[in-house]
Amino acid sequence: MEEKKEKEQKGKSIKDLAKGTQVWKAIFGDLLFGEFKPFSPINSLMRGIAKIMQLHPYNMSVGGKRIIMYTFCLGGLSVFFFALLTCTGAFLMIYYNPDVNKAYANVEDFRYIVPFGVLIRNMHRWTAHLMVMFVSLHMLRVFLTGAYKPPRELNWIVGVILLVFTMLSSFTGYLLPWDQLAYWGVTIGCSMGENAPLLGAKGPFALLESGKDVNSILVGGAAVGQPTLLRFYLLHAIALPLGIAGLMGFHFWRIRRAGGVSGPL
Amino acid sequence: MAEEQDETKDKDEVIVRMSKEEWEYVKDLHVSVDYKEGFETLTPKQQDYTVRHLRDSVGIEFIAGLLFTFIIMVWSLYMDAPLKELANPSDTPLDERAPWYFIGLQELLIYFDPWLAGVVIPSILFVGLIALPFIDPNKESGIGRYSFRARPIAVSAFCFGYAMWYILIVVGQFFRGPGRVFYWPWEDKTVVKDALPVEMVNFHIAGGFAFFILYFSACVIAPRLIFKGFYKTLGTTRYYIFVSLMAIMLLVPIKIFLRYIFDVKYILSLEIFNTALNF
Numbered sequence A: 001m002e003e004k005k006e007k008e009q010k011g012k013s014i015k016d017l018a019k020g021t022q023v024w025k026a027i028f029g030d031l032l033f034g035e036f037k038p039f040s041p042i043n044s045l046m047r048g049i050a051k052i053m054q055l056h057p058y059n060m061s062v063g064g065k066r067i068i069m070y071t072f073c074l075g076g077l078s079v080f081f082f083a084l085l086t087c088t089g090a091f092l093m094i095y096y097n098p099d100v101n102k103a104y105a106n107v108e109d110f111r112y113i114v115p116f117g118v119l120i121r122n123m124h125r126w127t128a129h130l131m132v133m134f135v136s137l138h139m140l141r142v143f144l145t146g147a148y149k150p151p152r153e154l155n156w157i158v159g160v161i162l163l164v165f166t167m168l169s170s171f172t173g174y175l176l177p178w179d180q181l182a183y184w185g186v187t188i189g190c191s192m193g194e195n196a197p198l199l200g201a202k203g204p205f206a207l208l209e210s211g212k213d214v215n216s217i218l219v220g221g222a223a224v225g226q227p228t229l230l231r232f233y234l235l236h237a238i239a240l241p242l243g244i245a246g247l248m249g250f251h252f253w254r255i256r257r258a259g260g261v262s263g264p265l
Numbered sequence B: 001m002a003e004e005q006d007e008t009k010d011k012d013e014v015i016v017r018m019s020k021e022e023w024e025y026v027k028d029l030h031v032s033v034d035y036k037e038g039f040e041t042l043t044p045k046q047q048d049y050t051v052r053h054l055r056d057s058v059g060i061e062f063i064a065g066l067l068f069t070f071i072i073m074v075w076s077l078y079m080d081a082p083l084k085e086l087a088n089p090s091d092t093p094l095d096e097r098a099p100w101y102f103i104g105l106q107e108l109l110i111y112f113d114p115w116l117a118g119v120v121i122p123s124i125l126f127v128g129l130i131a132l133p134f135i136d137p138n139k140e141s142g143i144g145r146y147s148f149r150a151r152p153i154a155v156s157a158f159c160f161g162y163a164m165w166y167i168l169i170v171v172g173q174f175f176r177g178p179g180r181v182f183y184w185p186w187e188d189k190t191v192v193k194d195a196l197p198v199e200m201v202n203f204h205i206a207g208g209f210a211f212f213i214l215y216f217s218a219c220v221i222a223p224r225l226i227f228k229g230f231y232k233t234l235g236t237t238r239y240y241i242f243v244s245l246m247a248i249m250l251l252v253p254i255k256i257f258l259r260y261i262f263d264v265k266y267i268l269s270l271e272i273f274n275t276a277l278n279f
Ligand code: HEM
Pocket: A071, A073, A074, A075, A076, A077, A078, A079, A082, A135, A136, A138, A139, A142, A145, A147, A148, A152, A155, A156, A157, A158, A159, A160, A161, A162, A163, A166, A244, A248, A251, A255, A260, A261, A262, A263
């Protein structure tokens, strides 16, 4: 009797054995591969999240395993990165002053004094890189699946604006540590505005003088300085995040209106 | 008005196959859905499919979020965000560079004047992206799946531009050393390399005009001849917008090519009202 059992056990693959364990069941059992139980706690949690986010309608036509190969979670991860940036950014705001005499020292404090300061600053920085990358990849996937076609044109346009806002957020944040990298990176970026035709001081057919052209609205003077830091800080911490959050809400609502994410029916 | 409402209602009305028990469970989530008898007759597999994907997709997104939290945590623990010395307006660093997502534009600065590279080209890019859904004449096929065959021209054109953007970023980020001079990966970037003093030439003004006139005519005529029915499906306005956008996009690699092979500084150099316009 015992021998038979042992033989049975040997006949099973490692995966089958693992599936029998409590750990496996706890992690994957209900969430992904297990038997469908509508009343289980995990399932209720998922439904709750879906209900709050209002993202996935019931007729979502993409099966669970296929969604990975279709959206690659790129949009969802962009939302996630934005949320993470908001949380870490709020933490950084506690210690940061947009003042040219203090900013650099504040950022140094994250390294040496503030508890978990390094970790949070690193997370904020790396997540920002990931977000820019994932939003542009998301655009690529939307294009390749033809998801910008009617009735989703408006959502594509909102998306393009979201992409620009995401880049501007990263760019304005880049100045805030007020180190050499930040200063000259932003100087290069802003010198582009200076060269706008008609409206920039150095562009062709310049109508406005240096310090009074379009570029100086952003920079607050002829060169990057204290006014720039304050402007970039306000854009970075207030205006752009609010704009992105609002547009994201609109983006998701449009997905719902279009009957959910496009996909093979 | 009433008709419009009906239309949207049609779009919102979805058929969800589920058993009565499941319906009891989910009915409060989606108020507008009615339960219709008869779905119990579906095979268990079908019932399963329609309900299962919700749980699966949210579950997978949840796991993706966890995975990336983990990746970001580990990345942040082992790699510090850069912080150089305090900003010093009087000390321009040798290798002055924009953040990576704008480095493509900085790369263009090498080949074009700043008003083109920094203002005109990004504006065209932005407007072109916004106009894209309206330029594409094909409103039906290739939705909801990855398909090259259903729309070869659209996919190639977009991927070409997308790839160019990232190639410029990679070159600007990894192949440029002090003074924005080109360095191969095996060359030491701390050694300042003198940019070879190359005599750059401009096209003669007549040649420049001739180049642009010929180039744009070719871009307008060639697609009509090569792709049959292309002009017809697009329609006149769309055709000209599409063709000019493509022509402008192709000018970037053409200029880079002319610069490296023939040391061309400007194809066309004009002076209008004391303002130099160089292309
Ligand atoms: C902050 C930036 C963005 C966020 C957070 C975001 C988020 C999302 C999410 C969560 C979805 C659901 C499907 C998926 O995950 O792929 C989605 C779909 C979509 N997004 Fe975005 N997105 C952003 C930027 C963009 C951009 C740059 C574009 C295009 C230029 C775009 C166009 C679309 C379209 C057309 C859909 C519908 C796709 C479909 O039905 O298949 N979005 N977005």
